[in-house]
Amino acid sequence: MANERIGFIGLGVMGRPMAENLLKHGFSLTVHNRSQAPVEALVAQGAARASSPEEVARASDVVITMLPDTPDVEAVYFGPQGIMNGVRAGMLLIDMSTVSPAIAQRIDRAARAAGAQSLDAPVSGGDVGARAGTLSIMVGGDAAAFERARPIFEAMGKNIVHIGDAGAGQITKACNQVVVALTIEAVGEALVLAAKAGVDPAKVRQALLGGFAQSRVLELHGQRALEGRFDPGFRLRLHRKDLHIALETGEALGVPLPVTRLVHDTIREMVEAGRGEQDHSALMAYLAERAQTRLAPAAD
Amino acid sequence: MANERIGFIGLGVMGRPMAENLLKHGFSLTVHNRSQAPVEALVAQGAARASSPEEVARASDVVITMLPDTPDVEAVYFGPQGIMNGVRAGMLLIDMSTVSPAIAQRIDRAARAAGAQSLDAPVSGGDVGARAGTLSIMVGGDAAAFERARPIFEAMGKNIVHIGDAGAGQITKACNQVVVALTIEAVGEALVLAAKAGVDPAKVRQALLGGFAQSRVLELHGQRALEGRFDPGFRLRLHRKDLHIALETGEALGVPLPVTRLVHDTIREMVEAGRGEQDHSALMAYLAERAQTRLAPAAD
Numbered sequence: 001m002a003n004e005r006i007g008f009i010g011l012g013v014m015g016r017p018m019a020e021n022l023l024k025h026g027f028s029l030t031v032h033n034r035s036q037a038p039v040e041a042l043v044a045q046g047a048a049r050a051s052s053p054e055e056v057a058r059a060s061d062v063v064i065t066m067l068p069d070t071p072d073v074e075a076v077y078f079g080p081q082g083i084m085n086g087v088r089a090g091m092l093l094i095d096m097s098t099v100s101p102a103i104a105q106r107i108d109r110a111a112r113a114a115g116a117q118s119l120d121a122p123v124s125g126g127d128v129g130a131r132a133g134t135l136s137i138m139v140g141g142d143a144a145a146f147e148r149a150r151p152i153f154e155a156m157g158k159n160i161v162h163i164g165d166a167g168a169g170q171i172t173k174a175c176n177q178v179v180v181a182l183t184i185e186a187v188g189e190a191l192v193l194a195a196k197a198g199v200d201p202a203k204v205r206q207a208l209l210g211g212f213a214q215s216r217v218l219e220l221h222g223q224r225a226l227e228g229r230f231d232p233g234f235r236l237r238l239h240r241k242d243l244h245i246a247l248e249t250g251e252a253l254g255v256p257l258p259v260t261r262l263v264h265d266t267i268r269e270m271v272e273a274g275r276g277e278q279d280h281s282a283l284m285a286y287l288a289e290r291a292q293t294r295l296a297p298a299a300d
Numbered sequence: 301m302a303n304e305r306i307g308f309i310g311l312g313v314m315g316r317p318m319a320e321n322l323l324k325h326g327f328s329l330t331v332h333n334r335s336q337a338p339v340e341a342l343v344a345q346g347a348a349r350a351s352s353p354e355e356v357a358r359a360s361d362v363v364i365t366m367l368p369d370t371p372d373v374e375a376v377y378f379g380p381q382g383i384m385n386g387v388r389a390g391m392l393l394i395d396m397s398t399v400s401p402a403i404a405q406r407i408d409r410a411a412r413a414a415g416a417q418s419l420d421a422p423v424s425g426g427d428v429g430a431r432a433g434t435l436s437i438m439v440g441g442d443a444a445a446f447e448r449a450r451p452i453f454e455a456m457g458k459n460i461v462h463i464g465d466a467g468a469g470q471i472t473k474a475c476n477q478v479v480v481a482l483t484i485e486a487v488g489e490a491l492v493l494a495a496k497a498g499v500d501p502a503k504v505r506q507a508l509l510g511g512f513a514q515s516r517v518l519e520l521h522g523q524r525a526l527e528g529r530f531d532p533g534f535r536l537r538l539h540r541k542d543l544h545i546a547l548e549t550g551e552a553l554g555v556p557l558p559v560t561r562l563v564h565d566t567i568r569e570m571v572e573a574g575r576g577e578q579d580h581s582a583l584m585a586y587l588a589e590r591a592q593t594r595l596a597p598a599a600d
Contacts, residue, residue: 101497124511136511159510161503168499175490175504179513182489182559186482189557190475193546196553197401199440199468203461204475210459211424211436213479215515246493253496255591257489258566259482259559266558291555 005030006152007060009053009076009083010097011038014123015066017130018096018156023047025155030059053077057086062152067097069241077107089115092145094152096137098122098238100245101167101174102252104140108166117145120166122173123157126234134158138176140168174249177242178260181280183217185263188284191225196293202226225284228296236283237276240267305330306452307360309353309376309383310397311338314423315366317430318396318456323347325455330359353377357386362452367397369541377407389415392445394452396437398422398538400545401467401474402552404440408466417445420466422473423457426534434458438476440468474549477542478560481580483517485563488584491525496593502526525584528596536583537576540567 008019011033029047050056053076104120111118119141129135135157146162153160191201205222243264250257308319311333329347350356404420411418419441429435435457446462453460491501543564550557
C-alpha cells in the first residue's frame with residue numbers, strides 16, 4: 001500500500017519527524033501546517049504543499065492529523081475548509097493527536113456517513129520516539145482500516161496495537177497518562193518521605209527497583225528527580241490536558257477517578273505557577289518543596 | 301560468624317520459614333513464639349526452645365524478631381520478660397518486622413545504652429520469598445552491625461541493602477508500601493475507566509506494558525485483577541497497617557502525603573467491609589465495583 005497518497009496535517013514537535021519518517025519510507029506526502037517553516041522543510045525533502053485541510057483531503061487517499069488539542073482537531077476536521085469538506089468514499093482518516101474518545105467517535109461517524117474509514121491512533125514515546133520511528137501507537141477503529149494503515153504506522157512506530165472500536169485508542173492513551181501521572185505521584189510521595197526523614201532517596205530508589213515497587217517511572221523519572229533535571233521530556237501542561245481528558249471521560253461514564261483528580265489538580269497548580277514547560281517528573285520536586293525538603297542536591 | 305548463637309522470636313507465616321532457612325544454613329537457633337505448634341516444628345528440626353523473649357536473649361548472641369505489628373514489638377522488646385531484660389553488651393538485636401521508624405530508633409537507643417547493637421531490617425517478598433530464601437531486606441543501623449549480620453541475612457534473602465542509620469530500613473519499607481499501593485490504585489483507575497468505556501482492559505494492560513506506564517504492579521497485580529484472583533499474596537489489612545505507618549511518619553516529619561491518605565482510606569473501607577484477608581490487588585476490583593463495572597469475567 002506504499003502507493004497510497006498520504007496527507008499530513010500538523011507538523012509540530014511530534015508531527016514533523018513522523019511525516020519525515022513517512023517520506024523516508026517512500027510514501028508520497030502532501031502536508032499542511034499553520035506555521036510555514038516546517039512545511040518548507042518537508043517540501044525540501046519531497047513533500048507537496050496544500051493550503052488547507054480540505055485541499056490535503058482532496059489530494060490524498062489517507063489523511064493523518066497530529067494536532068495539539070481538541071479545538072485544533074475540531075477545526076481541522078469540521079471547520080471551514082476542513083477535512084470533512086474534502087472527504088470522499090474510500091478514504092481513510094487517521095487522527096494521531098491525543099484528544100477525547102468522544103471526538104474520535106464523532107470523526108468516525110462523519111467518516112462513515114461519507115463512505116470513508118477512520119482510526120484514532122494516539123501515540124506515546126515523545127519526540128525522541130517520533131524521530132527514531134519507535135512510537136507506541138494505540139489504535140481504535142475497524143480491523144480492516146487498521147490493516148490498511150499498518151504499513152503507514154510501521155514507518156512511524158514499533159509497538160502498534162489494535163485495541164478495539166472507534167475511541168478505544170484514545171481511551172487507552174488516557175489510561176496510559178493516568179498510570180504514568182499517578183506513578184510519578186507515588187514515587188514522589190515515597191522519595192519525599194525518605195528525604196525528609198534524612199534517608200538518601202537514591203538508595204531508596206535503588207532498593208525499591210528490586211521488588212514489587214519497580215516501574216519505569218521509578219527508574220527514569222525517579223532518576224531525573226534525583227538529578228533535578230526537568231528539561232522536557234513530556235511537558236506538565238500537556239500531561240494536565242491529558243488527565244483532563246481522562247476526568248471528562250470518567251465523568252461522562254460515571255467512573256470516579258479520585259486520585260486522578262487529585263494529581264490533576266496538583267499539576268494544574270504547577271502549570272498555573274508557570275511550570276507547565278517542565279518535564280512531568282518535576283511533580284516530584286514540587287511535592288518535595290511542599291514538604292520543605294529536596295530530592296536533588298542544591299544547585300550552586 | 302556461623303557460630304554466633306541466634307535467637308528467633310515470632311514464627312508466623314513469615315518468621316517460621318525464615319527461621320527454618322537459618323537452621324538449614326547451619327546456624328544454632330533458640331526460638332520463641334506465642335503459639336506452640338511452630339515451636340514444636342522448629343525444635344524437631346534442631347532448634348532449642350525458650351519460654352520468653354528474655355530467655356531467648358540470655359541464650360543468644362544475636363536476636364531476631366519477626367512480629368505482626370507495633371504493640372507486639374513493643375511488648376517483646378520492652379515488656380515484662382522482654383528482650384531488654386536479657387540484653388548484654390556485644391549482642392546484636394535485629395527487628396525484621398514492619399513497624400514505625402520511631403520504634404526502630406527506640407530499640408536502637410536501648411540497645412546502645414546496654415552496649416549492644418541493633419538493626420531494623422524489614423523485608424519484602426512475602427511468604428513465597430520467605431520460604432525460598434529470596435526476601436529483599438532493607439536495613440537501617442550501624443555499618444559494622446550490618447556487616448556482622450550479613451551472613452545471617454544471606455540465609456534468608458537475596459536483595460540485601462544497607463540504606464542508612466537506625467530507622468532507615470523501616471523508612472524504606474514504608475516508601476515501598478506507598479509506591480506499591482499507589483501504583484495499584486493507578487492501574488485500577490485506568491483499567492476501570494477502560495472497562496466502563498467498553499474497551500478490553502486486558503488489551504489496555506498489554507499496550508501499557510510496552511511504555512512508560514510499565515510496572516511490576518501492572519504486570520502482576522493487573523493480571524490478578526483481570527482474572528479476579530484475590531487469594532493472598534499480601535493481605536489488604538497488612539497493607540493498610542503499613543500505609544498507616546507511612547502516614548504517621550509523614551505527619552511527624554511534616555510531609556503531606558495526600559494520595560497515600562486517600563488510598564489508605566479506600567483500603568480501610570475495604571477492611572471494614574470484611575475484605576482485609578484479600579490480596580491487595582482486590583483494590584482494583586473495589587474501584588470497579590464503585591464504578592458499577594468489572595475487570596474480571598463474571599463468576600458462574
